[in-house]
Amino acid sequence: MKIIVSFFIILFLSISTTISSQTKVIDSLNNELTIHKEKDTTRVNILYGLAIYNFQNDLETTKLHLKEAEDLSNEINYIKGKAKVLYLKGILESRKSNYKTSLDFFKGSLKHYESIDDQAGIAAVYNAFGITHFIQSEYDEAIFSYQKAFEIQKNQGKTSDVINSLLNIGNVFNETGRYDEAISNYKKALNHSVEINDETNIATINYNLSVLYKVQGNYPLAIETTNNSLEFKKTTGDTLGIAHILSNLGEIYTSIEKYDTALEYHKQSLNFALQKESKSLVATNYNNIGNYHLHKKEYPKALEYYNKSLEISQKINNIKQVVACFLNLGEINLLLNRPVIARENYVKANEISLKADKKDFVAYSFLGISETYIHEKKYKEALPFTQKGKKLSEELELLEPQKKASELLSEIYKYTNNYKKAFESLKQFKTLNDSLFNKENIEKITQLEFDYKYKQALDSASIRELKLTKIVDTTSLDLKKSQRNLLLGVIVFLVIVLILGTIIFFLRLRNEKSKSQNIEIEQKLLRSQMTPHFIFNSLSVLQGMILNKENKKAVFYLSKFSKLLRIILENSRDKIVLLDEELEAVNNYLELQNLEESQAFQYTILIDETIDSTLFKVPPMLIQPFIENAVEHAFKNQEDNRKIDIQLKYVNKKLICTITDNGIGIDAEKEPKKQHKKSLATTITSERLKVLSKDFNMKGSISIEDRKKYNAQGTIVTLVIPYKIDTV
Structure with missing residues (x-):
C-alpha cells in the first residue's frame, strides 16, 4: 500500500503562446521599453509584461523587471501597477511553496484592486487565493475563493476566466472525493474551451482528468490523456507544467507495477522541480522515489527519501504530502516488524486526513491500522478498521483500497474460523485484482506506450527532415556547377542516414511486439494456472x-x-x-x-x-x-x-x-x-x-x-x- 500524491496543473496565468511566439512578444516589448523612456503607467505596463512573459523560463529576468515596475509604480502612485506587482510577487512565492508570504502579497493586491473597483483584478486575486488554499488542503477556503472569482467572471462574460474557475472548482471536488461533481465541472470547462479553441486549457483539463482516471484505476485512459498534455506542454515550454506531468506519469506506472519506468519519470520531474524551486513537487518526487526503494526492499533508502519528503512537506504545510509520508512510514515500520510504531504513523495520518477532509487517505489509514493489528494477531481489533476502510473505498469507488480491504478481510475471517466469509472475501479480492490487471488493460497500456513512442519518433524524424531540407535548399542556392559532386555526396549521406534510421525504427518496433507477445503469454499462463475444473472439484469435495x-x-x-x-x-x-x-x-x-x-x-x-x-x-x-x-x-x-x-x-x-x-x-x-x-x-x-x-x-x-x-x-x-x- 505505497501511497503516491498527485498534482494538478493549475494556472495562475493564462499564457497560451508557443515558445517562438513568446520570444517575438518579448522582443517586441524590449523594443518598446528601449523607445519609451518616460516614467509613466505605459512603462510600468511594459515592464510588467516582460516580467509575465519571462515568468516560465527566466526567473532572474522576471525579478529584475518586476522590481523596476514596483519602484516606478510607487514613484508615480500607480495603484493598478502596485496591485499587479503584488499579485505576481505572490505567484512567485507560491511557486517556491512560501504560502504565508504568498497570501500576504495577494491580500495587498486585493486592497489595491478594490480601491479602484477593478473587477477583473479582484477576480484574479480570488482565484490566486483559491489555488494557494487548495495546495495547503484548505478546501473550504479554496471553494469560497473560487466561487467568488467565478461569479465576477461570469458577470463579465470572460469565457477563458470562467473556464479556469470551473477547472479549479473541479479540482477541489476531485481532491475531496466528490468525483461526480468534479467531472461535471471539468466537462463544462472542456466544452467552453473547445468552443473558443483554447488549446492551453484543453491540455490542462485533460491532465486533471488523467489524475482522476488514475485514482479510479482506469490506467489506459490516464496514460493517454497524460501523454496528450505532455506533448502540448513541450510546445509551450512550460517547464514546471512538464515536471508535474512527468511526476503524474511516474505515479501511473507505479500503480501498474512498472517501477523502473516510474523511477525514470520521477527523476526527470525532480530535476525540473529543483530548477524551478518548487518545494511541493520536490517533496512529491522524494516520496515517490521512496516508494520505488520500498518496492525493491531497500528499506534504509526508502526511509531516507520519505523523511526528506516529510521534512519539506511539514515546513511548507503541505497537508496532503504529510499524510502520504506518514502512511508510507507506517508501511515501512510494519515490514520491519514494528507494528506499534507503524500504528502510531497510521493514526497520525488518519487524524490529519479527517481534519483536512481527505477521504481517500482516511480509507488508506484505516486499512493501515487494521494491518498492524493483524500483524499482532489481534483480529477482533482489526475487523472494524478494515470494514470502515472498505466502506469508504466503495463510496469513493477506489479500486486499489477495495482490493486491499478484501484481502485483509479474507485473512481476518480465516483466522476467526468464519470460512464462508473468508472465501467470499477472497473471491472479491480476485475479482478486483483482475479488474485492475486484466489482459485488455495491459494490452491497451502496451499499445499506448508504443503509439506514443512511435509518434515521438515520427515527430523527431519530421523535424530532422525539415531541418535537413532547409540546409539542402540553402546550400543549393549558393552552389556553383563545380560543387555538384559535393551535393551528390551530401544527398547520398542523407539517404544512408534515413535508411539507418528506418532500420533502427523497425528493430524497435519488433522489440515492442516481442514485449506485447510476452504479456500475452503471461496472461494465458495466469488463466491456466488453476482451472475452474480444479476449483469446482475442490469445493465439491469440501x-x-x-x-x-x-x-x-x-x-x-x-x-x-x-x-x-x-x-x-x-x-x-x-x-x-x-x-x-x-x-x-x-x-x-x-x-x-x-x-x-x-x-x-x-x-x-x-x-x-x-x-x-x-x-x-x-x-x-x-x-x-x-x-x-x-x-x-x-x-x-x-x-x-x-x-x-x-x-x-x-x-x-x-x-x-x-x-x-x-x-x-x-x-x-x-x-x-x-x-x-x-x-x-x-x-x-x-x-x-x-x-x-x-x-x-x-x-x-x-x-x-x-x-x-x-x-x-x-x-x-x-x-x-x-x-x-x-x-x-
Whole structure:
C-alpha cells in the first residue's frame, strides 16, 4: 500500500503562446521599453509584461523587471501597477511553496484592486487565493475563493476566466472525493474551451482528468490523456507544467507495477522541480522515489527519501504530502516488524486526513491500522478498521483500497474460523485484482506506450527532415556547377542516414511486439494456472466433507486449498521464484488432490543432492500443468497402484525435471477434449520457454513420451528449466 500524491496543473496565468511566439512578444516589448523612456503607467505596463512573459523560463529576468515596475509604480502612485506587482510577487512565492508570504502579497493586491473597483483584478486575486488554499488542503477556503472569482467572471462574460474557475472548482471536488461533481465541472470547462479553441486549457483539463482516471484505476485512459498534455506542454515550454506531468506519469506506472519506468519519470520531474524551486513537487518526487526503494526492499533508502519528503512537506504545510509520508512510514515500520510504531504513523495520518477532509487517505489509514493489528494477531481489533476502510473505498469507488480491504478481510475471517466469509472475501479480492490487471488493460497500456513512442519518433524524424531540407535548399542556392559532386555526396549521406534510421525504427518496433507477445503469454499462463475444473472439484469435495460432518478433515482440506491458492496468486506476479517455493506449491497441490480417497495415488518428489532449492530461482508454474494432466488423465479406469514421480536433476549445468506416471500412456488418450487440453498446456509452456530462454540466456525445452518405448507403462514428461542461482 505505497501511497503516491498527485498534482494538478493549475494556472495562475493564462499564457497560451508557443515558445517562438513568446520570444517575438518579448522582443517586441524590449523594443518598446528601449523607445519609451518616460516614467509613466505605459512603462510600468511594459515592464510588467516582460516580467509575465519571462515568468516560465527566466526567473532572474522576471525579478529584475518586476522590481523596476514596483519602484516606478510607487514613484508615480500607480495603484493598478502596485496591485499587479503584488499579485505576481505572490505567484512567485507560491511557486517556491512560501504560502504565508504568498497570501500576504495577494491580500495587498486585493486592497489595491478594490480601491479602484477593478473587477477583473479582484477576480484574479480570488482565484490566486483559491489555488494557494487548495495546495495547503484548505478546501473550504479554496471553494469560497473560487466561487467568488467565478461569479465576477461570469458577470463579465470572460469565457477563458470562467473556464479556469470551473477547472479549479473541479479540482477541489476531485481532491475531496466528490468525483461526480468534479467531472461535471471539468466537462463544462472542456466544452467552453473547445468552443473558443483554447488549446492551453484543453491540455490542462485533460491532465486533471488523467489524475482522476488514475485514482479510479482506469490506467489506459490516464496514460493517454497524460501523454496528450505532455506533448502540448513541450510546445509551450512550460517547464514546471512538464515536471508535474512527468511526476503524474511516474505515479501511473507505479500503480501498474512498472517501477523502473516510474523511477525514470520521477527523476526527470525532480530535476525540473529543483530548477524551478518548487518545494511541493520536490517533496512529491522524494516520496515517490521512496516508494520505488520500498518496492525493491531497500528499506534504509526508502526511509531516507520519505523523511526528506516529510521534512519539506511539514515546513511548507503541505497537508496532503504529510499524510502520504506518514502512511508510507507506517508501511515501512510494519515490514520491519514494528507494528506499534507503524500504528502510531497510521493514526497520525488518519487524524490529519479527517481534519483536512481527505477521504481517500482516511480509507488508506484505516486499512493501515487494521494491518498492524493483524500483524499482532489481534483480529477482533482489526475487523472494524478494515470494514470502515472498505466502506469508504466503495463510496469513493477506489479500486486499489477495495482490493486491499478484501484481502485483509479474507485473512481476518480465516483466522476467526468464519470460512464462508473468508472465501467470499477472497473471491472479491480476485475479482478486483483482475479488474485492475486484466489482459485488455495491459494490452491497451502496451499499445499506448508504443503509439506514443512511435509518434515521438515520427515527430523527431519530421523535424530532422525539415531541418535537413532547409540546409539542402540553402546550400543549393549558393552552389556553383563545380560543387555538384559535393551535393551528390551530401544527398547520398542523407539517404544512408534515413535508411539507418528506418532500420533502427523497425528493430524497435519488433522489440515492442516481442514485449506485447510476452504479456500475452503471461496472461494465458495466469488463466491456466488453476482451472475452474480444479476449483469446482475442490469445493465439491469440501462440501461433501461438511455434509458428512467430517469437520476436522474439512478444516484441514480448506487450509491446504487456501494455502495453495495463495501461493499460486503470489507466484504468478513474480517473474522468478525460489525452487523451494515452486516445489511447495506442487507438493500442496498433490497433497490436496490425494485427500479424495477415491482418487488416491502415491507420489514422490526427489531432488538431486547437487541442487540447493533455496538458491535456485526458476519461472513459476512450469511444472504444475503437467502434474495436473497426470492426475486428471493418466489413471483412467485404473483404481490401484497409481504412482506419480517428480525428480529434479542438475546435469551439465542443466536443471532437468521429469514427471513420470504409470497410467495408460499418452498414446492411449484418444478423446478429443483431453487431447486439446494437453496440447494447450504444452503449447503455452512451449511459448513461455521460447521467451524465457532469451530472458535467461539459457536453453529451455519440453518433451512428452509414452513409456512403452522403454518397455514400461505410462507417460514421462521431461522439462529443461531455465534458472538463476542466487549467490547472496
